[in-house]
Amino acid sequence: MDTELHLLCAGAVKGLVLAVQAGLEASSDTRLVARFGAVGAMCDELAAGSPCDVFVATEAMVAALVVAGALAAATSAAIGRVRTALAVPAGAPLPAIDSAEALRATLLATNALYLPDATRSTAGAHVVAILDRLGIRDALAPRLRMHANGAAAMAALAAAAERSAIGCTQATEIRYTPGLALVGPLPEPCALATVYSAAVATATRNDAAARALVALLAGPASAALRSAGGFDAVGADAR
Numbered sequence: 284m285d286t287e288l289h290l291l292c293a294g295a296v297k298g299l300v301l302a303v304q305a306g307l308e309a310s311s312d313t314r315l316v317a318r319f320g321a322v323g324a325m326c327d328e329l330a331a332g333s334p335c336d337v338f339v340a341t342e343a344m345v346a347a348l349v350v351a352g353a354l355a356a357a358t359s360a361a362i363g364r365v366r367t368a369l370a371v372p373a374g375a376p377l378p379a380i381d382s383a384e385a386l387r388a389t390l391l392a393t394n395a396l397y398l399p400d401a402t403r404s405t406a407g408a409h410v411v412a413i414l415d416r417l418g419i420r421d422a423l424a425p426r427l428r429m430h431a432n433g434a435a436a437m438a439a440l441a442a443a444a445e446r447s448a449i450g451c452t453q454a455t456e457i458r459y460t461p462g463l464a465l466v467g468p469l470p471e472p473c474a475l476a477t478v479y480s481a482a483v484a485t486a487t488r489n490d491a492a493a494r495a496l497v498a499l500l501a502g503p504a505s506a507a508l509r510s511a512g513g514f515d516a517v518g519a520d521a522r
Contacts, residue, residue, distance in 0.1 A: 286492045289334040290317040291325045294399075294432045295365050295406075296339050296479050296500070298459030298512045303505055313492050321432040323403030329353060329484070336487040337496050341405055342478040349482065358483035358494055360501035363514030366468035367406050367475040368454040370437060373464050375446055382470050387417045389449070395426050397440040397450035399433040406433055406452040409475045416473070437463060453477070455513040478517055 292300055297319045304315050318328065322340045329335055329348070338345065338354055342361060348354045369380055369389075378389040390396065399407035407429065414420035428443075430436035433452035440450040441462030449466070450457070457465050468474060481500050483493040499505055510516075 285312045285314045286489050287314050287316055288336045288489055288492050288496060290315060290337045290339065290496070291328055291333065291335045292317055292319050292337075292339040293322045293325060293341065293479060294319050294404075294434045295453040295455045295477070296362060296481075297434060298455055299362070299500060299505065299508055299514070300339075301459070302508045302512065303499055307496070307499060311492075311495075313496070315496075319432070319434065321400055321404035321407070323400075324432070335484045336489050336493040337481055338484055339479060339481045339500070342480045345480040345482050353485060354482040355485050356482075358497055359480055360482070360497050361517045362479045362481055362501045363509050364476050364478045364517055365453045365455050365514055367409055367451065367477070368457055368468045369466040370440060370450040370452070370457040370460075370463045371466055372441060372443065372446065372448065373462050375464065377464065377466050378449065380466055380470055383417065383473055386413075386470055386473055387419060390414070390417070390423060391419055393426065393447055393449045395428050395443065395445045395448040396423055397428045397430065397436045397443070397448060399436050399452050400429060400431055404432055404452075405477050406456075406475075410451045413469070413473045434460065453513075458513045476515070479514075 349356045379385040401407040401411040433456035437460040481497045
């Protein structure tokens with residue numbers, strides 16, 4: 284009988300999970316049942332008792348859940364560091380974002396800014412903080428197009444008719460969304476690089492399979508996929 288392995292996963296790591304899923308299922312008796320979303324939403328699902336064998340979120344959230352007893356400390360492993368970045372619809376001109384001043388001008392010039400939920404996602408909260416820091420939050424408020432998570436925000440951007448629209452979320456989410464072009468990471472001092480980690484849930488009944496999935500996501504077997512998907516090695520300078 285196949286082992287059904289439940290994964291609650293931050294949207295920033297969705298592309299990697301999808302890239303390894305077919306090979307995992309073909310080479311083992313594991314069937315992966317994955318749910319993706321903003322890190323806050325995934326944490327809520329875990330707390331609500333949703334089935335979970337492996338949990339993937341920011342390193343800070345995984346560490347907190349280890350302390351809370353929801354995840355097994357010895358199983359935690361870093362997947363990689365992801366930069367928060369800007370995107371435009373494919374074929375649109377790439378705006379200048381090489382400095383805070385250029386980023387400010389680009390944001391003020393857009394007619395729509397697509398972003399994930401600012402209360403439940405890492406990138407969304409950061410975008411709103413940057414708008415505050417640049418002194419343009421009130422000016423941009425009518426043009427914000429906020430969605431439940433980064434994947435939904437980027438899909439909406441790709442489908443939007445506004446040629447001057449831009450999006451901001453984790454670079455990995457931009458890379459796996461068809462119809463978008465990655466402009467680049469946010470410039471200093473507006474940059475954010477977030478480490479994502481995986482760990483086995485303490486409630487799992489499939490410990491060996493769950494540990495194998497963590498090793499696959501964070502280990503050498505998927506290193507090339509991580510690099511291609513927008514992850515920086517944790518030991519590297521992500522900015």
